[in-house]
Amino acid sequence: MSAVARLSRRTLGHTEAQEVETPALSLHGHRDRTPEERELSETMLSEFHGDPRYERFVLGCLNCGECTSGCPAARFYDFSPREMLQVAIHADAATLWDAMQEKIWACCQCYSCTMQCRFGNDIGGIISVMRELSVRHGLESARRTLAPFGRTFKLLSTVGTQLSPDMIQPEFFRDWGPTATRIDATWGVPLEVLRKAIPIDVLQTTRAAWEVSVQTSLELFRIYEETGVLDMLRGVDPDLTEMLIELVDERREEFEELKEQFRAELAASSAVRPVSPG
Amino acid sequence: MLDATDLRTLVAEQRAPTQGPGKKVVDVREEMERLEAKGEIIVHRIRPENRPVEVTNLLGRPKRIPTDRLWHHKSCGQCGNIPGYPSSLLWVMNETGRSYLNEPHQTSCTAWNYHGTATSNPVALAAVAARNFHRAYETDHFPLIHCGTSFGDYKEMRKLLVENEDVRHKVREILRKLGRELVLPEEIVHYSEWVHVMAPEIVARRVHDVSGIVAAVHEPCHYYKMVPEDAVYDRRFFGGQRPAPPSSIVMALGARVADYSTWYDCCGFGFRHILAEREFSRSFANLRKIRPMVEEAHADVAITSDTGCVTTLDKSQWIGRAHGFSYALPILSDIEFVALALGAHPYKIVQVHWHATSVEGLMTKMGIDWPTAKVEFQEYLRTLKEGGSPDYLYPPRHEIERYFAINKGPVLPEEPPRPGSPAVKTLTVKEGSG
Numbered sequence: 043m044s045a046v047a048r049l050s051r052r053t054l055g056h057t058e059a060q061e062v063e064t065p066a067l068s069l070h071g072h073r074d075r076t077p078e079e080r081e082l083s084e085t086m087l088s089e090f091h092g093d094p095r096y097e098r099f100v101l102g103c104l105n106c107g108e109c110t111s112g113c114p115a116a117r118f119y120d121f122s123p124r125e126m127l128q129v130a131i132h133a134d135a136a137t138l139w140d141a142m143q144e145k146i147w148a149c150c151q152c153y154s155c156t157m158q159c160r161f162g163n164d165i166g167g168i169i170s171v172m173r174e175l176s177v178r179h180g181l182e183s184a185r186r187t188l189a190p191f192g193r194t195f196k197l198l199s200t201v202g203t204q205l206s207p208d209m210i211q212p213e214f215f216r217d218w219g220p221t222a223t224r225i226d227a228t229w230g231v232p233l234e235v236l237r238k239a240i241p242i243d244v245l246q247t248t249r250a251a252w253e254v255s256v257q258t259s260l261e262l263f264r265i266y267e268e269t270g271v272l273d274m275l276r277g278v279d280p281d282l283t284e285m286l287i288e289l290v291d292e293r294r295e296e297f298e299e300l301k302e303q304f305r306a307e308l309a310a311s312s313a314v315r316p317v318s319p320g
Numbered sequence: 321m322l323d324a325t326d327l328r329t330l331v332a333e334q335r336a337p338t339q340g341p342g343k344k345v346v347d348v349r350e351e352m353e354r355l356e357a358k359g360e361i362i363v364h365r366i367r368p369e370n371r372p373v374e375v376t377n378l379l380g381r382p383k384r385i386p387t388d389r390l391w392h393h394k395s396c397g398q399c400g401n402i403p404g405y406p407s408s409l410l411w412v413m414n415e416t417g418r419s420y421l422n423e424p425h426q427t428s429c430t431a432w433n434y435h436g437t438a439t440s441n442p443v444a445l446a447a448v449a450a451r452n453f454h455r456a457y458e459t460d461h462f463p464l465i466h467c468g469t470s471f472g473d474y475k476e477m478r479k480l481l482v483e484n485e486d487v488r489h490k491v492r493e494i495l496r497k498l499g500r501e502l503v504l505p506e507e508i509v510h511y512s513e514w515v516h517v518m519a520p521e522i523v524a525r526r527v528h529d530v531s532g533i534v535a536a537v538h539e540p541c542h543y544y545k546m547v548p549e550d551a552v553y554d555r556r557f558f559g560g561q562r563p564a565p566p567s568s569i570v571m572a573l574g575a576r577v578a579d580y581s582t583w584y585d586c587c588g589f590g591f592r593h594i595l596a597e598r599e600f601s602r603s604f605a606n607l608r609k610i611r612p613m614v615e616e617a618h619a620d621v622a623i624t625s626d627t628g629c630v631t632t633l634d635k636s637q638w639i640g641r642a643h644g645f646s647y648a649l650p651i652l653s654d655i656e657f658v659a660l661a662l663g664a665h666p667y668k669i670v671q672v673h674w675h676a677t678s679v680e681g682l683m684t685k686m687g688i689d690w691p692t693a694k695v696e697f698q699e700y701l702r703t704l705k706e707g708g709s710p711d712y713l714y715p716p717r718h719e720i721e722r723y724f725a726i727n728k729g730p731v732l733p734e735e736p737p738r739p740g741s742p743a744v745k746t747l748t749v750k751e752g753s754g
Contacts, residue, residue, distance in 0.1 A: 094484065095442070114586050114608070118600050150593065151435035152586035153472075153545035173438030188437050190596040195439065202427040205400035217598055219638030222401075222676040229673065229698070235705045239697075240403045240671060242410065243716035244394075244424045251400035255424040256723045261451060261498050262427040268494045269444035278439065300723045307720050311727065 072136045073143065083139035086175050090130075090138065093171050099164035103127050109155035109165055121148035123155035123165045130168045138172075143183045146172045180277030188278050195275060199286045200293065202254035202262045207237060207247075256297050263290050347381065351482045352504055360488065361481075364457045364505040373517035375552050375564075378544075383552060385509055385517045386464075391456035392422040395467030396432060397627035404671030405630065406466060408659035409511055410713045411669045415662060416521045421461045424717060425725040426452055431473035432628075436591035442480055446487055447494045449477040450502055454495065457503040458727055464511050468626030469591075471510040472542030475550045478504050510543060512565035512625035513552050515654055519572040526573060527663035528686045533575040535657075536619035536649075537567045538609065538633065540626030541586045566625040566654035573661050578617035582608050588636070589628035602636035606645045609633055614647045621650045621682050623657055635676045650682045651675065666690050667697035668711065 075083060090096065109123040110116050116123070126149070129141045146169050155165040176184040198204050212223040226233045237246050244252040266272050276283040301308065355361045366372045370386035377383045390413075398405040406422075413420055430448050434440040453474075456463040465471040481488050481504060492502045515522070544551035544563045554564035557571070567577050588604030590597070610633065613619045622633055634651035652660075652675075659670050666672050666688060672679040683690045704710060720726060 094486070112584065114588060114604050115590075115600070117608070118603060147592065150586055150588070150590040152541040152590075154541060154584070154586060157545040157548060170435070170438060174441060177438050184438075187592070187596075188439070191433075191437050191439075194433055194437070194595070198428065198430060198433055203396045203400070204428050204430065204433050205396045207400055210401055215635075217602060217639040218635040219676055221638070221678075222635050222674075225673065229701060231701045231705050235701055236673075237403075238704050238710050239668070239701055240407060241668065241711050241713045242403070242407055242422065243712060243714075244422065245399050245403050245406070246710070251396040251398075251428070252394055252426075253424050253722065254427060255721060255725055257725045258425045258427055258455075262430075262448065264498060265444055265447045265451065265494060268497065269441060269447060269490075271440050271444045274439050274441070278437075297723065304720055304724065308724065311720075311724075 073140055075136065075139060079139065080135070082179060083135040086142070086179060087133065087135040087138050090171065090175055091133065095167065095171055096130075099168040099171070100127070100130050101163050102161045103131060103163065104160065106160065108158045108160065109163075112154040112158050113150075114152060114154070115148045115150050119145075119148035121145050123149070123169075126169055126172075127163055127165050130172075142172055142176045142181060146176065147183075147187045174274075177274050177278055185278055192279060192282050195279070195282060196286060196289075197250065199263055199266065200259065200289055201250040202259035203251035205251050206249050207233060207251075208249060256293065256300065260290070260294060260297060348479050348482045349506065352506070355482065360492075360502070362457070362501060362503045364453065364462065364503050366462060366506050370462050375513070375517060375554065378549050378551055378553050381549075383507055383513075383550070385507070385513045385552075386462045387514060387518060388418045389461050390418065390420045390464040390514070391459060391461035392420055393426060393429075393452060393456070393463050393465045393467075393470060394422070395470060395627045396428050397631055398466055402627065402630055402634075402653070402671075402674055404656055404659075404669070404674060405627070405653050407713065408653070408655045408664060408670050409466070411659055411664050412515075412518075412522065412655060412662065414713060415525055416518060420464075420714075421459055422714065423459075424721055425455055429467070429470035429473050431469045432591055434473075435469065436595065442477075443487055443490050443494075445473060446477045446481050447491045449474050450481065450491050450495055450504075451498065451500060453505055454500040454503045455725065456505070462509070463505055464509055464514060466511050466627075468510065468540035468542040469628065471508060472546030475508045475547035478508055479547060508550060510565075510625070512543070512569075512654055515569050515625075515658065516552060516554075516565040519569050522569065522658055522662065523572050523574075525662050528661050528688060530573050530575040530657075530661050530686055532685060533682070534578050534618055534620050535570045535575050535623045536580055536613035536617040536621075537570065537577055537583070538587060538613075538622055538624040538629050539563055539566075539583065540624055540629050543626060566623055569654050569658060570623050573658070575657075578619055580612040580617040580619075582612045585609060587624070587629040587632040589632045591628070594628065594632060598636075601632050602639055605632050605636035606640040606643075610637060610640070610645065610647050610649055614649055619649060620685060621652055621657070623652055623654050625654050637677045648677055648681075650677055650679045652679065652682075660686060660688060665696070666693050668693075668700060673697075 105124060107124050113123050115121045126141060129137050149169045151166055153166040159165060193209060194204050197206055210223055215223050221228060225236060229236060233248050237248055240246060247253045272283055352363050356363045366384050366386045369389055371388040372384040372386050374382050374384050394406060427448060430440060434445060465474060481491060495502055539562060551563045552565060553560045557564045557568050570577050585608050587609055588601040590601055593600045613622050624630055630651055630653050637648060656670050660666060664670050666683060680690055
């Protein structure tokens with residue numbers, strides 16, 4: 043093999059035929075892509091560089107590596123914010139495609155890299171943009187990565203918070219130990235009683251972080267509808283999304299019935315905000 | 321050769337703000353004034369009744385911290401699994417005579433989900449932030465953000481809404497469909513900043529001597545690494561080289577803050593990782609935070625000021641024993657530590673039993689009679705189990721508020737405010753506020 047053949051294909055101006063023949067993970071590090079994936083990665087590259095945040099977040103790079111030196115994920119994963127910034131700067135769809143399969147999901151979103159960057163790049167922010175692209179286009183890697191988050195999506199969409207006390211179950215949080223996951227057994231009372239012992243009215247629930255009023259949670263769902271968040275969710279989990287829409291529709295019907303139930307009290311309070319039926 | 325004065329003049333001249341898509345502005349607060357004058361936004365101002373205290377941010381610019389008449393913007397993680405965090409804060413507010421509103425008409429900021437799964441976008445995040453800003457505004461209470469990530473997200477969203485005309489327009493349209501207007505607070509205020517400026521009043525109420533306590537402080541990333549210029553710095557603490565809160569209150573109470581080499585590291589929360597890939601979170605927390613806190617700082621307790629940090633550092637320690645990490649370092653938020661030092665009930669108020677790593681040893685060292693308090697709490701639980709009524713820090717909400725966001729204070733004028741016109745008209749308070 044000649045010396046030139048060992049160089050990265052980015053320096054060689056490779057042909058499409060060469061690219062198709064490339065093994066799944068070749069020495070120069072690129073994954074093989076089907077023709078559809080190649081087209082999709084070109085589309086994503088175009089959308090990525092066209093995102094209004096791109097110019098604000100990506101300002102230049104000295105390759106100094108300060109970002110990576112303070113990165114928690116870099117200590118445990120094959121991941122480097124310096125590399126992610128280089129991927130963002132270079133207009134190479136194959137490299138972007140590779141980074142979006144796994145690496146972008148290693149980032150902790152702590153913004154240590156952003157704080158340390160001499161150039162003022164927002165590296166944590168640009169990784170978020172890559173993640174959004176991955177979700178919006180329903181990449182298999184995004185679906186796989188986000189599979190455990192159905193409960194979080196459901197909570198946000200239906201009750202307006204993203205954690206509930208009854209989520210902390212031993213089978214999912216075994217590593218947190220018995221004090222955290224079996225607090226009811228530790229104190230000999232049901233979880234509901236322990237929540238009732240919190241001296242804040244809206245926290246006395248097990249099904250949400252706090253009890254969000256129905257009107258308020260419907261406002262959040264309306265925002266999700268108006269901003270395309272539901273379409274993003276649909277790309278990751280279509281069945282869950284349709285179920286959430288049905289649940290919220292039922293909740294809206296209940297809300298209209300509640301208006302009748304509380305008609306007199308609502309009439310006395312002229313400042314109740316309307317919620318559009320959507 | 322320019323001298324310092326020439327340089328400052330030059331910088332001031334170059335600070336002329338720009339406006340439009342993708343343009344950065346130098347001081348978002350100055351641009352907010354201009355946008356309000358154009359009728360594009362309403363600025364929720366800190367007023368004398370909010371009893372503000374002035375501090376300085378990273379750039380040395382003034383930041384006013386309201387201390388009274390506050391709207392609690394709660395945290396999912398705190399309320400969900402560290403409930404003593406918000407109850408300690410409300411208790412300290414009661415003790416120091418501050419009024420507040422804690423109501424069910426607030427949504428999550430949704431930023432935990434965003435940073436974990438990316439299933440959102442800037443317009444959605446900004447609309448959620450603006451929705452909650454408006455709710456605080458219409459109740460005439462200034463928003464106080466409990467969560468570090470909500471604080472970081474809202475700083476970003478306020479900046480985005482000021483800098484980006486397109487996002488501003490889209491969010492305004494969404495808010496209109498909700499019957500709301502675009503309101504941006506004069507300052508985005510984290511609760512630890514409230515604790516920081518309340519230090520003199522807090523220290524005056526201390527009942528337990530904490531001078532024998534050594535604390536290692538973990539600075540939450542989203543407090544000072546996102547939109548860094550909004551974080552509070554004070555030359556009296558670390559020479560102004562690190563954020564002042566939460567170290568400042570620990571030192572003010574008389575405890576010793578000990579340094580350690582990885583103070584700058586994150587906790588390992590990771591947003592996605594803490595729920596779905598905790599191998600990383602617990603490894604990072606034990607190796608990079610807990611171990612140096614104990615072996616270098618010889619800490620009795622780790623103090624921090626964010627939801628995810630308390631969760632990760634506290635709950636990652638039990639499994640660490642499998643690899644010989646048996647440190648059992650208590651992890652508390654600054655306000656829980658404050659409440660304990662001020663004599664709050666460890667179980668009924670500080671709710672220490674929700675912590676996975678025991679706090680009892682620390683309480684013994686602080687001189688707190690926790691065994692008696694524990695017996696009292698067990699009796700209280702028995703009463704509640706038999707149908708007894710719980711104690712509250714403020715009068716509980718009325719039934720109608722489970723469903724409807726009843727207005728409690730001023731409402732917006734029908735037309736956007738013009739310069740010189742009153743920003744709000746006041747209605748009678750209809751429901752009991754805190």
